[in-house]
């Protein structure tokens with residue numbers, strides 16, 4: 001069911017420092033920082049030949065990554081994102097297998113403008129999993 005690894009997300013306390021690490025130390029191509037107030041994070045994407053890295057910095061007082069950074073003050077891998085062809089079919093299959101989908105179970109618009117869902121880490125080997133629809137459904141009901 002899952003397809004390509006779309007990105008690995010790394011939570012960071014300080015975006016400028018993290019950008020320096022990826023751009024200057026590791027020599028990667030780093031996007032501009034984009035605030036996503038509806039998700040409580042600022043994101044930066046790093047293009048690699050086979051996938052992307054998403055840097056996440058808390059934005060606003062109720063950021064969903066604030067607790068993670070309290071536990072991991074130097075930052076750390078926050079989630080991994082797999083592509084699926086049909087996010088509704090994927091969700092229904094996972095629910096029928098007893099997996100927990102976070103929130104109200106309805107796909108939200110993710111950082112790339114495509115529908116995403118998050119799955120409970122306890123059901124997926126201790127890893128928070130994001131599913132992203134691989135591309136806009138041409139007949140989609142977004």
Ligand code: CO
Nearest residue numbers: 009054081130
């Ligand atoms: Co993500």
